Amino acid sequence: MAAQERSVRNSVCLNHPERPASTRCTVCFKPVCAECARQEGGGTFCSQDCLENCARTQGSVGAWHEQTARQRARRRRARLTKLAILIAAGVAAYLYLTRHPGSLDQVKDRTAKAVNEAKKGLGR
Numbered sequence: 278m279a280a281q282e283r284s285v286r287n288s289v290c291l292n293h294p295e296r297p298a299s300t301r302c303t304v305c306f307k308p309v310c311a312e313c314a315r316q317e318g319g320g321t322f323c324s325q326d327c328l329e330n331c332a333r334t335q336g337s338v339g340a341w342h343e344q345t346a347r348q349r350a351r352r353r354r355a356r357l358t359k360l361a362i363l364i365a366a367g368v369a370a371y372l373y374l375t376r377h378p379g380s381l382d383q384v385k386d387r388t389a390k391a392v393n394e395a396k397k398g399l400g401r
């Protein structure tokens with residue numbers, strides 16, 4: 278507050294040239310006297326226009342923040358879903374192989390045969 282007071286020490290009100298300004302508009306930084314200043318929503322405004330400008334800007338910034346947060350949450354959910362699918366696939370494979378112990382050997386056999394045939398193919 279002290280810095281703001283100092284910054285208007287040599288200024289006069291936008292609407293009253295004979296009065297010293299007591300504060301500055303949050304939006305356009307024009308000096309205004311206490312009577313002209315509109316204190317609303319944590320800001321000081323010289324006119325209804327500036328008040329509405331500020332409300333619009335803050336509103337859109339708020340919406341932008343909300344949108345960014347939503348997108349971030351969606352990306353995080355997508356990542357978690359992918360991870361869950363990978364884990365489920367790993368668990369399913371593990372359960373399948375533990376319940377059908379032969380299948381791993383079959384896979385090994387098939388792989389060995391395929392490797393042998395490939396070797397034979399190369400040998401020719």
Ligand SMILES: [Zn+2]
Pocket residue numbers: 302303304305306307322323324327
């Ligand atoms: Zn203003």
Ligand SMILES: [Zn+2]
Pocket residue numbers: 290291292293296309310311312313314
């Ligand atoms: Zn004034």
